[in-house]
Amino acid sequence: QTRYLRDLAADPRAGGSLEPVREKLASFVGADPDEIVLTRSTTEGMKIFCRGLDLQPGDEILMSSHEHPGGYGSWRAREDRDGIIVRTVDIPAPPESADQVIDICEAAITTKTRVLVVSYPIFVTGLLMPIKGLAEMAHRHGVLISVDGAHALGMLDLQLHDSGVDHFSTAGQKWLLAGSGTGLAYFKRDVQEQVWGDMWRRTDRNEEGARKYEVSGQRHIPSARGMGDAVDFQLAIGKQNIQARVQTLANQLKTGLHEIPGVGIGTSGSAEMSGGLTTFFIDGIPKANTQKALMDREHIYIPGSSLNDFACRVSTHFYNTPNEVDRVLSVVRHIAENRSAYSTAV
Numbered sequence: 579q580t581r582y583l584r585d586l587a588a589d590p591r592a593g594g595s596l597e598p599v600r601e602k603l604a605s606f607v608g609a610d611p612d613e614i615v616l617t618r619s620t621t622e623g624m625k626i627f628c629r630g631l632d633l634q635p636g637d638e639i640l641m642s643s644h645e646h647p648g649g650y651g652s653w654r655a656r657e658d659r660d661g662i663i664v665r666t667v668d669i670p671a672p673p674e675s676a677d678q679v680i681d682i683c684e685a686a687i688t689t690k691t692r693v694l695v696v697s698y699p700i701f702v703t704g705l706l707m708p709i710k711g712l713a714e715m716a717h718r719h720g721v722l723i724s725v726d727g728a729h730a731l732g733m734l735d736l737q738l739h740d741s742g743v744d745h746f747s748t749a750g751q752k753w754l755l756a757g758s759g760t761g762l763a764y765f766k767r768d769v770q771e772q773v774w775g776d777m778w779r780r781t782d783r784n785e786e787g788a789r790k791y792e793v794s795g796q797r798h799i800p801s802a803r804g805m806g807d808a809v810d811f812q813l814a815i816g817k818q819n820i821q822a823r824v825q826t827l828a829n830q831l832k833t834g835l836h837e838i839p840g841v842g843i844g845t846s847g848s849a850e851m852s853g854g855l856t857t858f859f860i861d862g863i864p865k866a867n868t869q870k871a872l873m874d875r876e877h878i879y880i881p882g883s884s885l886n887d888f889a890c891r892v893s894t895h896f897y898n899t900p901n902e903v904d905r906v907l908s909v910v911r912h913i914a915e916n917r918s919a920y921s922t923a924v
């Protein structure tokens with residue numbers, strides 16, 4: 579990004595086409611360039627889909643109760659403005675199986691349901707919603723599926739065509755390690771006929787594919803181009819290697835947490851349903867105390883999770899080490915063994 583910023587400062591014509599970035603990203607996520615929108619955030623990609631669909635008052639949107647405001651906010655706005663109805667469904671943390679999740683969602687679908695909105699992974703629990711099975715189920719009911727995959731790009735080996743989902747939105751600045759203000763959204767070819775762009779274009783919209791959703795005036799070209807370099811970096815390591823490393827570290831963490839009395843884990847133990855986000859809680863210990871102890875003792879920052887009053891979330895990326903996971907575990911063990919020192923809110 580810095581390199582492209584310098585190029586642009588030296589020569590304002592150096593912006594260049596973003597098509598090579600689109601092509602690179604499309605191949606990275608298992609999609610076609612015509613299905614990729616270069617966005618500025620996950621939220622933007624969720625919004626374009628939501629606002630572009632024709633919906634009638636009374637139409638229902640079904641989502642998990644653990645969606646992020648960036649994923650549900652635009653649907654709630656349409657609820658206020660257009661009289662659509664947003665319904666939520668509780669997913670156990672963790673669920674017993676992918677089939678259980680699919681059954682829970684299927685039972686909540688009605689004749690009014692138009693879109694199923696889920697995260698992959700859910701930021702509260704780290705659960706990888708079984709999007710392929712959910713897509714098959716949703717399509718059987720004539721329902722579209724839109725996925726908030728903010729954390730997925732750069733964490734998981736995404737194959738979007740194979741997943742069957744209609745729409746997927748993700749960020750560049752998270753696990754892909756690209757600059758801030760970057761993201762991509764996928765619009766499956768045949769869903770583009772149902773989703774309006776919000777700017778008039780001189781060209782034939784259908785020929786443009788998902789580019790028709792990309793019109794928002796001048797953009798920060800260096801950060802968008804930097805996404806291409808972030809992809810190259812990950813490809814040099816290997817997408818499957820990254821996913822395997824992320825999951826191995828997360829498993830090390832979950833195995834260690836299981837062995838500490840009084841510690842609960844909100845994330846599934848199954849490789850199919852969990853990636854690099856792990857949510858745990860030490861019963862009775864306010865999350866802020868756990869966060870503070872980790873910072874004070876090991877200088878490790880972890881965010882809280884809204885799963886409950888005690889829950890925190892650990893992210894394990896490929897550059898983290900088994901030793902760092904052990905350091906997290908040693909602090910959690912220390913807190914669990916010295917509960918009285920940590921149980922009063924700080």
Ligand SMILES: Cc1ncc(COP(=O)(O)O)c(C=O)c1O
Pocket residue numbers: 618619620621622646648649697699700701726728729748749761
């Ligand atoms: C699940 C989820 N969705 C959406 C967002 C918003 O992401 P962005 O800032 O890329 O819009 C986040 C941010 O952390 C998130 O965790």
